[in-house]
Amino acid sequence: xxxxxxxFLLILALAVSLYQAVVPLIGWxxxxxxxxxxxxxxxxxxxxxxxxSYAALTYAxxxxxxxxxxxxxxSHSEKPLFFKITGVWGNHxxxxxxxxxxxxxxxxxxxxxxxxxxxxxxxxVLVCQSFIAGAFLAFILFTSNPFARLLPPALQGRDxxxxxxxxxxxxxPPMLYLGYVGFSVCFSFAIAALLCGRVDAAFxxxxxxxxxxxxxxxxxxxxxxxxxxxxxxxxGGYWFWDPVENASLMPWLSGxxxxxxxxxxxxxxxxxxxxxxxxxxxxxxSLLGTFLVRSGILTSVHSFATDPARGLxxxxxLGFFIGCALLLFAFRAPAIKNSGLFxxxxxxxxxxxxxxxxxxxxxxxxxxTLYPLLVESLTGEKISxxxxxxxxxxxxxxxxxxxxxxxxxxLGWKRGxxxxxxxxxxLAFAAAIAAFALTLYLDHGKAVLAAAGIGxxxxxxxxxxxxxxxxxxxxxxxxxxxxxxxxxxxAAFWGTAFAHMGLGVSLFGIIAVAGFExxxxxxxxxxxxxxxxxxxVVFDGYKSENRDNFQENxxxxxxxxxxxxxxxxTASRRFFPSQNAxxxxxxxxNRGFSQYYIAPGDYNKDGSAVLHIWxxxxxxxxxxxxxxxxxGAVLSLADRRRQRGAPAGKKVKPAAGANLPERVARxx
Amino acid sequence: MQAPQTSxxxxxxxxxxxxxxxxxxxxxxxVVIVALIFYALQDKAGFFRIPSDITAADxxxxxxxxxxxxxxxxxxxxxxxANIRFYVTDFHHKQEVRFNGILPDLFREGQGVIxxxxxxxxxxxIADRVLAKHDEKYxxxxxxxxxxxxxxxxxxxxLPGRAVLPDK
Numbered sequence: 001x002x003x004x005x006x007x008f009l010l011i012l013a014l015a016v017s018l019y020q021a022v023v024p025l026i027g028w029x030x031x032x033x034x035x036x037x038x039x040x041x042x043x044x045x046x047x048x049x050x051x052x053s054y055a056a057l058t059y060a061x062x063x064x065x066x067x068x069x070x071x072x073x074x075s076h077s078e079k080p081l082f083f084k085i086t087g088v089w090g091n092h093x094x095x096x097x098x099x100x101x102x103x104x105x106x107x108x109x110x111x112x113x114x115x116x117x118x119x120x121x122x123x124x125v126l127v128c129q130s131f132i133a134g135a136f137l138a139f140i141l142f143t144s145n146p147f148a149r150l151l152p153p154a155l156q157g158r159d160x161x162x163x164x165x166x167x168x169x170x171x172x173p174p175m176l177y178l179g180y181v182g183f184s185v186c187f188s189f190a191i192a193a194l195l196c197g198r199v200d201a202a203f204x205x206x207x208x209x210x211x212x213x214x215x216x217x218x219x220x221x222x223x224x225x226x227x228x229x230x231x232x233x234x235x236g237g238y239w240f241w242d243p244v245e246n247a248s249l250m251p252w253l254s255g256x257x258x259x260x261x262x263x264x265x266x267x268x269x270x271x272x273x274x275x276x277x278x279x280x281x282x283x284x285x286s287l288l289g290t291f292l293v294r295s296g297i298l299t300s301v302h303s304f305a306t307d308p309a310r311g312l313x314x315x316x317x318l319g320f321f322i323g324c325a326l327l328l329f330a331f332r333a334p335a336i337k338n339s340g341l342f343x344x345x346x347x348x349x350x351x352x353x354x355x356x357x358x359x360x361x362x363x364x365x366x367x368x369t370l371y372p373l374l375v376e377s378l379t380g381e382k383i384s385x386x387x388x389x390x391x392x393x394x395x396x397x398x399x400x401x402x403x404x405x406x407x408x409x410x411l412g413w414k415r416g417x418x419x420x421x422x423x424x425x426x427l428a429f430a431a432a433i434a435a436f437a438l439t440l441y442l443d444h445g446k447a448v449l450a451a452a453g454i455g456x457x458x459x460x461x462x463x464x465x466x467x468x469x470x471x472x473x474x475x476x477x478x479x480x481x482x483x484x485x486x487x488x489x490x491a492a493f494w495g496t497a498f499a500h501m502g503l504g505v506s507l508f509g510i511i512a513v514a515g516f517e518x519x520x521x522x523x524x525x526x527x528x529x530x531x532x533x534x535x536x537v538v539f540d541g542y543k544s545e546n547r548d549n550f551q552e553n554x555x556x557x558x559x560x561x562x563x564x565x566x567x568x569x570t571a572s573r574r575f576f577p578s579q580n581a582x583x584x585x586x587x588x589x590n591r592g593f594s595q596y597y598i599a600p601g602d603y604n605k606d607g608s609a610v611l612h613i614w615x616x617x618x619x620x621x622x623x624x625x626x627x628x629x630x631x632g633a634v635l636s637l638a639d640r641r642r643q644r645g646a647p648a649g650k651k652v653k654p655a656a657g658a659n660l661p662e663r664v665a666r667x668x
Numbered sequence: 669m670q671a672p673q674t675s676x677x678x679x680x681x682x683x684x685x686x687x688x689x690x691x692x693x694x695x696x697x698x699v700v701i702v703a704l705i706f707y708a709l710q711d712k713a714g715f716f717r718i719p720s721d722i723t724a725a726d727x728x729x730x731x732x733x734x735x736x737x738x739x740x741x742x743x744x745x746x747x748x749x750a751n752i753r754f755y756v757t758d759f760h761h762k763q764e765v766r767f768n769g770i771l772p773d774l775f776r777e778g779q780g781v782i783x784x785x786x787x788x789x790x791x792x793x794i795a796d797r798v799l800a801k802h803d804e805k806y807x808x809x810x811x812x813x814x815x816x817x818x819x820x821x822x823x824x825x826x827l828p829g830r831a832v833l834p835d836k
Contacts, residue, residue, distance in 0.1 A: 163773075234770060234772075234773075235772075235797070344686075356694075356697060360697070360701045363701065363705075364701070364704070364705050364708075367705050367709070368705075368708075368709070371709055371713070372713075381715065381716075382715070382716035383713045383714060383715050383716060384713065384714045384715075384716055384734050384784075385709065385712070385713045385714070386712075386714060386732075386784070388708075388711075388712035388714075388732065389708045389709060389712035389713060392708045392712060393704055393705060393708050396704055397701075397704075521749065521750040521768055521769055521770075522749040522750050523748075523749055523750065573773075581773070581774065582773040582774070583773055584770075584773055599770050600770070601750065601769075601770035601771065602746075602771070604746065610746075610750045610770060611750075611770075612750065612769055612770045
């Protein structure tokens with residue numbers, strides 16, 4: 001009964017979101033305020049309906065109702081409760097429902113927090129959101145209904161893919177979806193602004209918090225997913241340039257560009273057309289990501305199941321929204337007048353450069369991801385584009401980007417002084433050179449490229465610090481005054497510094513692992529040891545155990561330094577009888593930010609085990625950088641200046657005033 | 669009136685010149701990016717092969733390849749250390765593969781596999797990475813497509829362990 005209720009609520013949600021798509025739109029045409037106002041209430045209602053429906057599906061998973069097809073195919077009665085709940089989104093149908101749940105959640109957020117938006121704009125944003133929600137609700141109901149019954153009911157479920165039975169599944173997909181779908185709000189704002197024909201500084205002010213929030217979630221999702229892949233898959237890598245990873249990287253890159261260009265729009269009311277386009281492109285990348293993952297068109301570790309009908313349906317939705325948005329953009333964009341003037345050397349220009357490089361990076365990722373599809377459909381030749389391509393192109397694009405990052409915040413708006421900025425960056429430059437020289441010295445001059453990369457990382461880290469230091473005062477400022485000024489600095493400055501520092505820290509981890517990791521592959525019998533990175537890894541032996549829904553073979557290791565025990569670590573292999581499948585749990589031993597990474601393999605007849613052991617220097621910095629970036633986003637969001645006052649009225653007037661001289665110039 | 673008119677003209681002229689510079693530098697940037705992408709795609713893309721498709725040129729070129737097929741039954745041999753040797757077959761031809769490392773959890777004899785690596789001078793395929801993603805019913809999509817295509821070409825119809833994509 002509850003299952004049927006869930007299904008019914010979902011149909012009701014579709015009906016209400018269709019109302020929300022049509023009625024306020026007509027209200028906007030006819031100037032009917034009541035019709036426009038109704039969008040707010042219905043947005044909250046659709047969210048409540050989808051949430052209840054989602055709860056119904058979760059209930060089916062929790063009580064292991066195997067008369068529901070989706071539960072029977074993806075759950076198991078002996079699975080721990082936690083994985084029963086996270087398993088709801090560990091399959092196609094459930095994850096699409098989560099997608100829509102998050103979409104309607106964001107619509108409801110707009111409805112609740114967007115009270116100071118102009119009524120017609122708010123109504124149009126919610127109309128656009130409900131068009132998207134309606135399309136995906138229809139997609140779920142018609143092609144992938146999670147509430148379909150199974151007759152006769154199964155006695156036992158087929159269980160969740162063992163690789164997915166991990167905390168990672170609880171953290172990674174929901175945050176990734178929050179990020180993907182959050183950009184839909186920016187998209188809807190762009191559409192609404194184009195329809196209203198008004199794009200000004202206020203637009204940047206409205207879009208930026210949503211972009212920041214989505215970017216925060218997306219960064220979290222990508223960081224968590226990367227760490228999950230690192231410890232779960234046992235390949236020793238953290239990023240595989242898998243098509244689906246690329247699908248999450250593209251919106252991240254263009255979302256980062258959007259954050260920066262919205263800043264220019266908000267502060268200087270320049271880059272209007274570009275910001276609107278970025279908002280459209282970013283959500284298009286999110287939709288493309290959904291299409292790539294859900295259609296199974298690309299071979300990937302992430303695709304759950306392949307069904308051509310679903311792929312076509314998502315492609316149709318994708319084509320409809322991107323096509324309509326770009327068409328509207330093409331008609332309305334020429335009417336938008338840019339007003340903020342700036343010199344070639346200024347913070348605006350630095351941000352434009354940032355946008356250029358980020359979008360070029362997104363374009364190369366897109367090209368590398370879709371090129372195999374293109375070649376296959378044209379020539380029938382199957383090719384794969386992997387790490388060598390992406391490392392080369394992304395490396396080539398991020399090198400200049402990282403070089404200019406520290407300059408950006410030091411340049412003034414409108415006109416900047418590059419020489420003064422360079423002068424203030426002496427500390428960063430010195431740190432970079434020192435890091436380069438020290439790395440070369442420690443490595444006996446072998447890894448020049450890696451040393452240069454580490455120098456670049458320190459340049460970015462200390463560049464971000466320089467920004468803070470220079471904002472706290474000049475040469476002669478006493479320390480107490482500096483501390484006070486730093487404390488009073490708006491949170492957004494700290495946000496910038498943290499995010500840019502995170503970039504450097506991540507790069508440091510990436511380069512350290514790429515340049516200086518050590519590995520051992522071979523057989524070890526119990527009691528044997530191997531020397532790696534100055535310490536001894538001793539294989540103590542193994543033990544078999546029966547657990548909830550799997551059997552586990554645990555391998556015990558001790559890490560020793562000159563006879564002294566530093567610590568112990570366990571790696572294991574798990575066998576899941578319900579799926580006849582096996583997973584590897586890697587053993588991780590932390591030394592500061594570095595790790596020993598132990599991947600167990602098969603056993604030989606003589607009792608020894610095949611082992612792959614890595615020493616990963618400073619590997620944790622990769623994800624620490626992600627954390628720093630997320631902290632930066634939170635600080636920017638929490639900025640007091642954003643919370644105070646109504647955005648609409650105040651901001652528009654100076655923008656209109658700034659317009660004036662230019663308009664005079666044009667008319668003259 | 670004369671003076672502001674000329675200064676305005678000058679201003680407009682400078683603006684136009686700056687706009688041209690911006691457009692040209694933007695175009696240059698795009699050309700560089702496109703060239704970079706094309707160069708990298710030419711040089712770094714790996715081809716997908718099943719054993720029947722391997723050409724003599726593949727063996728000489730040392731290019732990055734993805735070799736797909738089934739792990740031949742009874743062919744997996746462990747050597748010293750973590751060295752593993754097995755044959756990848758598409759039921760018409762087979763190719764010897766060597767791999768040093770931990771095989772993925774889903775690697776099994778008789779199952780679909782993709783080995784990523786290069787040919788060594790002696791004609792053995794040295795894999796850097798072995799991918800296996802499937803349960804009993806799943807074969808990597810690339811492998812299934814390719815073997816189906818090869819079947820069509822050679823009009824033989826003996827394909828044991830049929831490639832079946834997972835049910836919905």
